[in-house]
Amino acid sequence: MGAEARVRNVTLREDLAQRLDAVLEPSGRSTAAAIEEAIELYVRDREHELALIDEAIASLAEGKAHSAESIFAWMDSWGTADELPPPEPDVDLDGR
Known part of the structure; x- marks a missing residue:
């Protein structure tokens, strides 16, 4: 069974909501699925950035x-x- 889910309310600007609807319509994907995917990508990228920052700090601490x-x-x-x-x-x- 999948991971437990938590409900979050997301408010989008009207122009962004319309653009999202337009790109989702041909695929039939849900808004919730698209928002979850976007947040997953954002979190992954941000985690990677933070790991690189930690590596840079460690390198400086080693004098490099x-x-x-x-x-x-x-x-x-x-x-x-x-x-x-x-x-x-x-x-x-x-x-x-």
């Missing part, structure tokens, strides 16, 4: 950081065919 050059090179590659992975820390704060 990223140079501006490595961050900018990574950011400059976003959306290109040669997109780089996130850089590893390349600055040792303890050895300044």
Whole structure:
């Protein structure tokens, strides 16, 4: 059996409610299902962001950081065919 559910009331702006209705109509999906999916995606993304922040704080506590050059090179590659992975820390704060 699925997880226990909790009722929440959600108020949407009228324009957003109309847009939601328009995209749901062809599929026959319910508003509740779409809102639950949207919240699931939001929570997943936010949990991931928070985990990355925790990793960055831990890295700083260990004296490791990223140079501006490595961050900018990574950011400059976003959306290109040669997109780089996130850089590893390349600055040792303890050895300044």
